[in-house]
Amino acid sequence: MAKTHDHSHAHGHDHAHDHDDHHHGPDKGVMRWIKTTNHKDLGTLYLWFSFIMFFIGGLMSLVIRAELYAPGMQFIDPEFYNQMITLHALVMIFGGVMPGFVGLANWMVPMMIGCSDLALPRVNNWGFWILPFAFTMLLSTLFLPGGGPAGGWTLYPPLVLQGGASFPLTIFAIHMLGISSITGAINVVVTIMNMRAPGMTLLKMPLFVWTWLITAYLLIAVMPVLAGAVTMLLTDKYFGTSFFNAAGGGDPVMFEHIFWFFGHPEVYIMILPAFGIVSTIIPTFARKQLFGYDSMVYAVASIAFLSFIVWAHHMFTVGIPLAGELFFMFSTMLIAVPTGVKVFNWLATMWRGSMTFETPMLFAIGFVFLFTIGGFSGIMLALAPVDFQYHNSYFVVAHFHYVLVPGAIFSIIAAIYYWIPKWTGVMYDERLGKIHFWLSAIFINVTFFPQHFVGLAGMPRRIPDYAVQFTDFNVISTWGAFLYFIAQFIMIYNFLRCAIWRKGMVPATSQVWEGAHGLEWTVPSPAPYHTFEDPPHVGDEPAAAH
Amino acid sequence: MTLRMAWVVMGIMSVVSLGIAVMFALQGFWPILPFAGLELAALGVALWVSLKRNRYREVIVFDGNRVRIECGMTGEGARLSVDWARSSTRVLLEQGIHRNDPTALSLNNGSRRLTLGRCLTDEDREQLAARLRELILAGWRVGPLERAADAAPDGN
Numbered sequence: 049m050a051k052t053h054d055h056s057h058a059h060g061h062d063h064a065h066d067h068d069d070h071h072h073g074p075d076k077g078v079m080r081w082i083k084t085t086n087h088k089d090l091g092t093l094y095l096w097f098s099f100i101m102f103f104i105g106g107l108m109s110l111v112i113r114a115e116l117y118a119p120g121m122q123f124i125d126p127e128f129y130n131q132m133i134t135l136h137a138l139v140m141i142f143g144g145v146m147p148g149f150v151g152l153a154n155w156m157v158p159m160m161i162g163c164s165d166l167a168l169p170r171v172n173n174w175g176f177w178i179l180p181f182a183f184t185m186l187l188s189t190l191f192l193p194g195g196g197p198a199g200g201w202t203l204y205p206p207l208v209l210q211g212g213a214s215f216p217l218t219i220f221a222i223h224m225l226g227i228s229s230i231t232g233a234i235n236v237v238v239t240i241m242n243m244r245a246p247g248m249t250l251l252k253m254p255l256f257v258w259t260w261l262i263t264a265y266l267l268i269a270v271m272p273v274l275a276g277a278v279t280m281l282l283t284d285k286y287f288g289t290s291f292f293n294a295a296g297g298g299d300p301v302m303f304e305h306i307f308w309f310f311g312h313p314e315v316y317i318m319i320l321p322a323f324g325i326v327s328t329i330i331p332t333f334a335r336k337q338l339f340g341y342d343s344m345v346y347a348v349a350s351i352a353f354l355s356f357i358v359w360a361h362h363m364f365t366v367g368i369p370l371a372g373e374l375f376f377m378f379s380t381m382l383i384a385v386p387t388g389v390k391v392f393n394w395l396a397t398m399w400r401g402s403m404t405f406e407t408p409m410l411f412a413i414g415f416v417f418l419f420t421i422g423g424f425s426g427i428m429l430a431l432a433p434v435d436f437q438y439h440n441s442y443f444v445v446a447h448f449h450y451v452l453v454p455g456a457i458f459s460i461i462a463a464i465y466y467w468i469p470k471w472t473g474v475m476y477d478e479r480l481g482k483i484h485f486w487l488s489a490i491f492i493n494v495t496f497f498p499q500h501f502v503g504l505a506g507m508p509r510r511i512p513d514y515a516v517q518f519t520d521f522n523v524i525s526t527w528g529a530f531l532y533f534i535a536q537f538i539m540i541y542n543f544l545r546c547a548i549w550r551k552g553m554v555p556a557t558s559q560v561w562e563g564a565h566g567l568e569w570t571v572p573s574p575a576p577y578h579t580f581e582d583p584p585h586v587g588d589e590p591a592a593a594h
Numbered sequence: 595m596t597l598r599m600a601w602v603v604m605g606i607m608s609v610v611s612l613g614i615a616v617m618f619a620l621q622g623f624w625p626i627l628p629f630a631g632l633e634l635a636a637l638g639v640a641l642w643v644s645l646k647r648n649r650y651r652e653v654i655v656f657d658g659n660r661v662r663i664e665c666g667m668t669g670e671g672a673r674l675s676v677d678w679a680r681s682s683t684r685v686l687l688e689q690g691i692h693r694n695d696p697t698a699l700s701l702n703n704g705s706r707r708l709t710l711g712r713c714l715t716d717e718d719r720e721q722l723a724a725r726l727r728e729l730i731l732a733g734w735r736v737g738p739l740e741r742a743a744d745a746a747p748d749g750n
Contacts, residue, residue: 167640167644168640168643168644171640230633230636231636234636234637234640235640237603237607237637237640238637238640238641238644239644241595241599241600241603241641242595242641242644242645242648243644243648265607268607268611268633268634268637269607269610269611269614270614271629271633272611272614272615272626272629272630272632272633273614273615273618273626275626275629276615276618276623276625276626276627276629276630277623277626279625279629280623280625283625291622291623291625302621302623306618306623306626309614356610356614578715578717581715581717581718
């Protein structure tokens with residue numbers, strides 16, 4: 049922002065935001081990570097935090113699967129099982145998937161839109177550092193008398209109100225997670241709206257940036273609903289209110305409405321950035337522009353809009369009027385239209401492309417194929433009459449895990465493989481990457497596909513014991529879960545080699561991928577600590593080329 | 595982003611977020627409303643701060659034996675303007691007290707001091723300081739009469 053002029057000599061600095069706590073390069077030691085306001089450092093912190101949470105949540109899932117290996121009670125008591133399913137969900141959603149995407153946004157949004165950092169770097173630092181404290185508090189409830197929260201991540205009253213000392217701590221942790229999400233969302237909105245490089249109009253932004261803008265919008269719209277809902281639970285338990293207490297004139301079913309008014313957009317918060325990642329990777333390895341860029345943007349916006357009017361499909365069996373069931377059934381089925389547009393566009397982008405199948409592309413194709421399976425089972429669940437059979441069964445568990453694991457998590461993995469050469473300056477081991485993909489793709493299906501069958505046959509979810517006829521499929525599912533978990537160590541080793549043990553690794557060029565387009569590929573690999581001190585200019589080429 | 599666009603963004607956010615909160619408040623679930631209000635206030639402040647930082651400019655002009663510095667918001671004219679003799683102006687780049695504190699760049703003229711480049715990185719501030727020193731050195735060649743004339747107060 050300071051400009052000097054000396055007759056014909058003019059030397060200008062024009063920066064769009066506050067940098068006064070930035071340095072030539074990173075500081076040394078632990079204080080670098082605690083005090084950093086650099087978007088790349090914070091992106092790295094978010095991604096490591098996400099990995100740790102995936103590991104903890106994964107261990108919880110193994111406890112669940114070990115217990116379900118055989119009918120009857122094996123290792124843990126039912127109360128602890130309930131705590132595991134509750135915490136597994138909270139950890140994976142709020143600790144794994146969301147911080148994973150926020151980490152990617154931290155790293156890539158400023159580089160993709162050509163600015164030097166997020167608009168509010170200090171807020172970004174606070175937003176991250178809330179997370180470890182929130183999760184320490186949440187996980188520490190396991191050691192309290194009565195254990196951790198055990199009412200499921202949906203926190204339905206009156207069950208959740210019967211929890212012990214863990215209840216208020218869980219509510220407080222959720223508030224902290226909400227604050228963290230909101231700070232991230234506000235930062236993303238302000239950065240995208242205010243700090244794009246000259247020439248980068250909205251319809252020239254990379255799809256990943258678009259999907260994050262819409263995700264941030266959803267977060268801002270629905271996070272107060274969650275905050276209000278959990279606060280009302282707290283006041284019902286400790287301050288004598290009766291928002292959801294039928295004895296005091298309240299309505300427990302209204303909690304379900306309020307929760308899912310937040311919860312369904314939350315599902316899209318966890319998948320829209322994945323759409324952006326896949327829309328970035330597929331054109332690179334198909335060596336073609338993204339087919340139907342504008343329609344992709346409109347499809348994402350449509351999905352976001354529809355996410356506000358479908359919440360009651362989670363509660364068809366609660367006893368809502370027939371007209372309500374019809375409305376929510378049809379509105380839910382409408383989501384298949386923009387989702388179909390997206391899948392069609394991804395396929396059309398690949399059609400007659402000069403395809404190569406590096407690891408990010410394999411994960412992106414795996415996403416398209418397996419997410420679509422989750423989408424199809426979603427359409428089945430959207431049908432109110434048949435949902436009465438599927439509801440609360442393992443079929444639902446299979447459905448949302450197909451959407452979240454090969455959907456959200458595969459896309460995060462694909463994104464890291466895709467951008468890690470840019471972040472670290474070295475190429476990952478492609479052979480290990482491919483082995484990781486194939487093992488993941490096989491074992492994820494071994495884990496979750498049988499759950500469709502046991503669900504349709506009547507096995508309920510959230511129950512630690514089951515009838516003996518479900519044993520075989522549960523054995524297969526448990527084997528798949530353990531082997532999937534073990535396969536992830538290949539990825540961890542591969543990424544650690546890029547990040548820490550770089551000896552013998554192949555240096556990455558600035559372009560990295562032959563077919564890649566966008567501003568992030570115009571800077572060296574590894575990307576300098578401060579990118580785009582002088583804003584780049586975006587030319588007139590079409591948006592899909594960025 | 596213009597101020598008008600910022601209002602449009604706030605409007606789009608507010609209509610949806612407050613609409614949802616009011617709808618629930620009318621059903622008796624009012625605690626959602628204050629959270630929505632707080633969040634929109636935070637968004638508004640963030641947009642305002644970002645817009646303000648975007649519009650802030652410092653312009654330094656070297657003209658003959660004078661150096662003129664203007665600070666202010668684009669479109670609003672200079673809020674601060676000084677006109678000093680090049681020869682009696684010094685550049686000072688100071689390290690922060692703590693290792694992690696940013697550097698501070700200032701121009702000094704007699705007892706007057708003007709801090710510049712707070713929005714820059716340390717690296718940029720160093721580059722700017724070096725460039726300013728280069729340009730000011732030229733001013734040291736002017737004679738004592740001009741220096742005496744420049745010692746007069748400039749109203750800043």
